Amino acid sequence: MSQVxxxxxxxxxxxxSRHFIVKGDGGFFSKRKSxxxxxxxxxxxxxxxxxxxxxxxxxxxxxxxxxxxxxxSPTSGELVLNGETVDLKTQRDLAYASxxxxxxxxxxxxxxxxxxxxxxxxxxxxxxxxxxDEISARAHEILESVSLTPPQQFLDRYPHELSGxxxxxxxIARALAVKPKVLLAxxxxxxxxxxxxxxxxxxxxSLCDDKNLAIMYITHDxxxxxxxxxxxxxxxxxxxxxxxxxxxxxxxxxxPYTQLLIASVPDPTKxxxxxxxxxxxxxxxxxxxxxxxxxxxxxxxxxxxTNEPPMVEVAPGQHAKCWLHASDAQRASxxxxxxxxxxxxxxxx
Amino acid sequence: MTDKTILEVQNFDVDYGYGDAAVRAVSDVSxxxxxxxxxxxxxxxxxxxxxxxxxxxxxxxxxxxIVGGEVKFHLDxxxxxxxxxxxxxxxxKIRWSHISIVLQSxxxxxxxxxxxxxxxxxxxxxxxxxxxxxxxxxxxxxxxxLVGLRPDRLRRFPHELSGxxxxxxxIAMxxxxxxxxxxxxxxxxxxxxxxxxxxxxxxxxxxxxxxxxMIFITHDLSLLVExxxxxxxxxxxxxxxxxxAKxxxxxxxxxxxxxxxxxxxxxxxxxxxLEGIPGSPPDLKALPTGCPFSPRCAFAMDKCRQExxxxxxxxxxxxxxxxxxxxxxxxxxxxxxLSKRLAKNSGGAQ
Numbered sequence: 001m002s003q004v005x006x007x008x009x010x011x012x013x014x015x016x017s018r019h020f021i022v023k024g025d026g027g028f029f030s031k032r033k034s035x036x037x038x039x040x041x042x043x044x045x046x047x048x049x050x051x052x053x054x055x056x057x058x059x060x061x062x063x064x065x066x067x068x069x070x071x072x073s074p075t076s077g078e079l080v081l082n083g084e085t086v087d088l089k090t091q092r093d094l095a096y097a098s099x100x101x102x103x104x105x106x107x108x109x110x111x112x113x114x115x116x117x118x119x120x121x122x123x124x125x126x127x128x129x130x131x132x133d134e135i136s137a138r139a140h141e142i143l144e145s146v147s148l149t150p151p152q153q154f155l156d157r158y159p160h161e162l163s164g165x166x167x168x169x170x171x172i173a174r175a176l177a178v179k180p181k182v183l184l185a186x187x188x189x190x191x192x193x194x195x196x197x198x199x200x201x202x203x204x205x206s207l208c209d210d211k212n213l214a215i216m217y218i219t220h221d222x223x224x225x226x227x228x229x230x231x232x233x234x235x236x237x238x239x240x241x242x243x244x245x246x247x248x249x250x251x252x253x254x255x256p257y258t259q260l261l262i263a264s265v266p267d268p269t270k271x272x273x274x275x276x277x278x279x280x281x282x283x284x285x286x287x288x289x290x291x292x293x294x295x296x297x298x299x300x301x302x303x304x305x306t307n308e309p310p311m312v313e314v315a316p317g318q319h320a321k322c323w324l325h326a327s328d329a330q331r332a333s334x335x336x337x338x339x340x341x342x343x344x345x346x347x348x349x
Numbered sequence: 350m351t352d353k354t355i356l357e358v359q360n361f362d363v364d365y366g367y368g369d370a371a372v373r374a375v376s377d378v379s380x381x382x383x384x385x386x387x388x389x390x391x392x393x394x395x396x397x398x399x400x401x402x403x404x405x406x407x408x409x410x411x412x413x414x415i416v417g418g419e420v421k422f423h424l425d426x427x428x429x430x431x432x433x434x435x436x437x438x439x440x441x442k443i444r445w446s447h448i449s450i451v452l453q454s455x456x457x458x459x460x461x462x463x464x465x466x467x468x469x470x471x472x473x474x475x476x477x478x479x480x481x482x483x484x485x486x487x488x489x490x491x492x493x494x495l496v497g498l499r500p501d502r503l504r505r506f507p508h509e510l511s512g513x514x515x516x517x518x519x520i521a522m523x524x525x526x527x528x529x530x531x532x533x534x535x536x537x538x539x540x541x542x543x544x545x546x547x548x549x550x551x552x553x554x555x556x557x558x559x560x561x562x563m564i565f566i567t568h569d570l571s572l573l574v575e576x577x578x579x580x581x582x583x584x585x586x587x588x589x590x591x592x593x594a595k596x597x598x599x600x601x602x603x604x605x606x607x608x609x610x611x612x613x614x615x616x617x618x619x620x621x622x623l624e625g626i627p628g629s630p631p632d633l634k635a636l637p638t639g640c641p642f643s644p645r646c647a648f649a650m651d652k653c654r655q656e657x658x659x660x661x662x663x664x665x666x667x668x669x670x671x672x673x674x675x676x677x678x679x680x681x682x683x684x685x686x687l688s689k690r691l692a693k694n695s696g697g698a699q
Binding site for chain 2: 056057163165166193194195196197198199201202220221222223224226227247250251260261262263264265266267268269
C-alpha cells in the first residue's frame with residue numbers, strides 16, 4: 001500500500017442527502033410522503049484521523065454510514081474518493097469496496113453461523129483477487145493485527161464458540177483484509193460487554209495510527225466519542241447540528257441539542273447537581289420547516305420554528321447550526337426574506 | 350421513615366439444566382432489601398443478574414431451575430410470604446399486585462395486535478373484579494398521567510409509540526396495582542440517553558409519590574451510582590461486591606468493580622488511555638477453580654486460583670467484598686488502586 005500522508009482527505013461527502021418514501025399518516029390510500037433520513041451531510045474523512053458521528057436512534061447516522069459505503073445510494077449530493085468524484089449512477093464496484101469498508105453493530109449477525117471463521121475471512125480475499133497461495137498467510141497476518149493469537153486457533157472456530165468481543169475483532173479484521181483506506185464503524189461496541197468495549201476502541205485507535213486509516217466512528221455514546229475521536233459531529237433528525245475539528249464541542253457544547261445530550265449522560269461525579277429537565281417530545285417530534293430541534297428546544301426563538309438556521313462558527317474550528325449563535329445580519333436577512341415572501345403571497349392572493 | 354425489610358434472600362442458587370449438564374447461573378446469593386430502598390444490580394451479560402430476578406419472582410422458564418435457598422417477601426400486615434414454597438396459584442396473587450417487573454424490551458412485552466387501553470383494562474379487571482368498565486378506564490388514564498403520557502395513548506397500538514413511550518407504558522402498567530416492590534430489568538438500555546434521563550428522573554418522582562422499593566438491573570454502573578441506594582456487583586453468578594452507591598463509586602474494593610468503572614471513558618478531565626478489563630467474560634460451563642475473576646485479574650495470587658473467596662462484610666462498614674486481597678487472612682499490602690478512595694472521581698468540589 002502506498003503510504004498516505006496523515007491528514008489528507010481520503011473520502012469526502014458533499015451535501016449528501018437521502019430521502020425515503022414512506023406511507024402517509026392517513027391510512028393505506030393516503031398520499032405518500034418523503035422523509036429526509038440524511039440531509040446536506042458534509043463529511044471529510046482524513047488519513048490517520050477518527051471522525052466520531054454522535055446521534056440518537058433515528059438521527060440518520062447509520063444511513064450516513066451506508067451512504068458512504070455506497071450500500072444505499074444518495075438522493076442528491078456528491079462523493080469524492082481520493083480526490084476523484086465517484087459516479088453515483090453506477091453500482092458500487094469492487095474497487096470502491098476495497099477502499100471503503102463498513103463494520104456493523106452486531107458481530108453475531110455479521111458472521112455466517114455455519115461456516116468457520118477462516119471461511120469468512122478468506123472469502124473477501126478470494127473475491128478481491130488475492131492469489132490463492134497467499135490467502136492463508138494473509139488471513140494469519142490480519143488476525144494477528146487485531147491481537148487474536150494464535151491465529152490458527154481462531155480460523156478453525158465457529159462464530160458461536162467465540163465471545164462478542166472476539167467476534168467484533170474478527171469483523172474488523174475482515175474489513176481490513178482487503179487493505180481499505182477508509183473504515184466506517186457503525187456502533188461497533190454497543191452490542192458488546194462493557195468490560196471488552198475499551199479493548200475494541202483502543203484497537204480502532206491503534207489501527208488508525210499504525211495503518212493511517214481514515215475512520216468514521218458512529219456512536220450514541222458521546223463519552224466514547226470523546227475517548228477516541230479527533231473530530232466530532234453531532235447529528236439530529238438527519239442533519240448535522242454541531243461539529244468541531246477537535247473534541248471541543250464535548251467540553252463546551254454550543255448547540256442546545258448537544259448541551260442536552262451531554263447533560264443527559266449519567267455522571268457520578270456530578271451527583272446532586274441540578275439535572276436538566278429534558279423537554280419531552282421524543283425523537284419523532286421534529287420540525288421540518290425551521291430548526292428541526294426547535295420543538296424540544298428550551299431556548300427556541302420565534303424564527304427557529306419557521307427558518308432553517310445556518311451553520312455558524314461559534315469558536316475557532318467549532319460550528320453550530322443554530323440561530324442563537326447567528327449574527328444580527330444573518331437574523332435580519334431572514335426577517336427581510338420573510339417579509340418579501342409575505343408580500344409575494346399577498347400579491348398572489 | 351423507619352425502614353422495614355421487604356425482601357430477604359438467603360443462599361439463592363439457580364441452575365440451567367439438570368444433573369451433570371447443569372450450569373450454575375446464580376450462586377449463593379444472599380441479600381436483604383429495605384421497604385423504601387433502591388438496590389442496583391450491575392453486571393455484564395452472563396453475570397446472572399437477570400436470572401436472579403426471574404428466579405426471585407418465579408418467572409424462570411425451563412431449563413432454569415431454582416436449586417436452593419430461601420426467598421422471603423414481607424407483606425405489610427400479612428407477615429412473611431415464602432416465595433419458593435408457594436404454589437403457582439399463590440405466587441400469581443403476589444405478582445403484579447405486590448411485586449411487579451419491567452423488562453428491557455417493551456416492544457416484545459406488549460401484544461402488537463392490541464391497543465394499549467386493552468392491556469391496561471385486562472390487568473385491572475383480572476386483579477380487581479369489582480371495578481366497573483368506567484372506573485378501569487379512569488384508572489388507566491390516571492396511570493398514563495403518572496408517567497407523563499396523554500390519555501389518548503390508550504387508543505394507540507404499540508407500534509405507533511416511540512421506544513420511550515412504550516417503556517413508560519410498561520412502567521405505568523407495573524405500577525397499576527400499587528406494588529410494594531418493582532423490579533426493573535435494564536429498562537433504559539434500549540433507549541437514547543436523553544430518554545433514559547427523562548425516565549430515570551420520572552422514576553425518582555414516582556418513588557417519592559408512591560414509595561415503592563426497587564431493584565434496578567443494568568450494566569451501566571454510572572447510572573446506578575445516581576439512582577440506587579445500594580449497589581450489588583455480580584460476576585459469573587456471584588455477588589463480588591456490595592456497598593452503598595457512593596461508597597462503591599468512591600472506593601471500589603473488588604478488582605472487577607474497579608475495572609468496570611474504568612471501562613467507561615469519562616466526559617471530563619484529561620483524555621488518558623484506559624485499559625478496561627483484559628480477556629473475555631466468563632464461560633459458565635468452564636469456570637476456573639477459585640475466584641471466577643482470577644484469569645482476568647491483575648492482582649491474582651496463587652490462593653485466588655485455588656479457593657473461591659467468600660463475601661465478607663468489612664468491619665464497621667456496609668461494604669462487603671469477595672476478594673482474598675481484602676480477607677483477614679491476607680498478610681500482604683492491598684494494591685493501592687484497591688485500598689484508596691478514588692480522589693479524581695469523587696468530585697473535589699463537593
